[in-house]
Structure formats: structure tokens, C-alpha cells
Amino acid sequence: MRILPHVFYCYNDVDELMRQVVRNGMYTHGHPCALVGATVYAYALYLACRHTSTLGYGEIVDKILLDKHIWGRFPDVNNIGEWLENANEVPNRNYLDLWNETIDKTVEEIQIIKEGLSLGALDIGNEVLNKIGCFDKKINGAGDITAISAIYLASKYASNPKMGILEAANMYGADTDTLASMIGGLLGMIQGTEWIPLGWQGIQDKEYITSLVSKLTNKDNDSKKLFFNLTSVNIKLKDLVNNVVTGTVIHALPFGELKVINLWNNRTKTGNYIVMTFKLQPTDGQSLCQVVVGKFFSSNFIRIMFNVL
Secondary structure, eight states, X not given: OOSHHHHHHTTTOHHHHHHHHHHHHHTTOOSHHHHHHHHHHHHHHHHHHHOOSOOOTTHHHHHHHHTHHHHSSOOOOXXXXXXXXXXXXXXXXXXXXXXXXXXXXXXXXXXXXXXXXXXXXXXXXXXXXXXXXXXXXXXXXXXXXHHHHHHHHHHHTTTOHHHHHHHHHTOTXXXXXXXXXXXXXXXXXXXXXXXXXGGGOOOTTHHHHHHHHHHHHOTTSOHHHHHOOOOSOOOOGGGSTTTOOTTOXXXXXXXXXXXXXXXXXXXXXSTTEEEEEEEXXXXXXXXXXXXXXXXXXXXXXXXXEEEEO
């Protein structure tokens, strides 16, 4: 989910793609297994979106193995010195050595799925996924394993994308939600959107997501207007909570105007606390939910204790 936008935005610059993916990932996932999984998945997406003819069975896997120097090299990220120093202390060893070991491990996993795909119609069951640890609860949530599993299944089901996603989403013992999402991204890049069943197209904010992709691929857009309509006003919802009703428009950074689409009040079973949920929509069309928790003193007054977006 966090990688796909970078692929669209860096369509013509694979080195910048690798830098942006690592910069994005390192805020929440510092281990090389997570970041290498992100770079190899990003490169698979990059290859898929740039193909101009029918992909051969397993062709993306072959190309990934050939181009290890692209997705496997630790990218040249600015101002990363302090982060690397701290990263060296966590495993009590050199982070880049751990990175290179993870690359070697990932290449071995890719070799396993390559061998499985080479069997063609004889590649049945989950033997390949078992070999790379897709069902091992201790490691199946690791970025490298999920990414390689997604690349394998997307390659296997490239001619039947609907079946591929259903297979992943119902694969007992695997990290199904992440796996199905990543496979969907790859299959969408390979096959477009015509195959997507009508019943799957009612997702929240479909129009917003579609317009965002268009903006990301249009380099003429002002980057400051790409994501946020910034204003000089930052009125927090909690300061207006007693006066907000459906249809109220407030201003809050970094979104600009926010319209209250709906709101719900829920009394809790703990004292006089109340939970208020607001559905908000900025001018760009995306949906946001704001949860406000407060102390209920009377029918007309709520003192806000804390709030989470």
C-alpha cells in the first residue's frame, strides 16, 4: 500500500524509486528483511508496469534475479548517517552486513520460487510457499517472505488474476491480508483493471485513489498541491466538538477544509466517558475518521480528554 504510489511517481527513475521506498519504510520498519522485501516488491511492480508485451511465465522472477544490483543495493539516502549508527547498535552488529546477508537469503528464496514456476502445470499445492516460510508463524510476516510469496503467486496466476487473489486471501496460515493486497498490486500492473469483478469495485474512495494515481504520474502537477491543500488555519476538531454537526466545515492542517459527513456518539461502560466518531472528507475526496474520547458531564458539555486520528 505504501509502495505502489512511489512506483507511479518514480516511473522513469528506478534509483529514485529505491531511495524513496527505503526512506518511507525505515520510519516504521528498520530491519533489512522488511526493507529488502519492500525494494524487491517495488522492483517487481516497476517491471510489471513498464512491460509493453505479454510477459512470459516467470519472466519477472528471472528479471529480478538478473537485476539484484538494482533492488539489492542499499540506496544512497541523504542524511542517513545517524540512523545507521543507531541501527548498528540494535542488533549489535554492522547494519550493512546484515543487509547483505538478507539479500543473499532473499536471492535463495527467489531461486526457490523460480524452480517451482519452472514446473509449470506440475507446480501444484503449497510446497514452494512452505519452503520459503510462508506458513511459518515465526517469520511469515517478514517483508522479504511476504514479498517473494506475492511475486510467486502473481506469476503463477497472471493469466487468472481473480483466482490468484482469492487463493491468497483464503490461504490458511499465511499473512493473508498483506499477501492478497500485494498480489493485487502486481496483477493490476500486469493485467490492468478490466478483470476486476464488479463486486470488488465498491471500495471506499475509489474515485480519490484513481485521481491520485493520475496526479502521481503527471509530473506537471505542483507537488505542494499533490496531497494537501494547506491553509493557515489549524482548528482542531476537539476544540469544536460541542458545536459540530453533520455538514459542518472546519479547517485543519494538513488537509485544509474538512466537511463532517457523519458522526456517532457512543457512551462507554466506564464511568461517564463518551466516544465520538467523526467521518470527515477533505476537498480531495478521501475519507477520514476521527475518534474523540471525552468525559461526559451533562447533556450539553463534553470535556475532551484525548483524541486520535
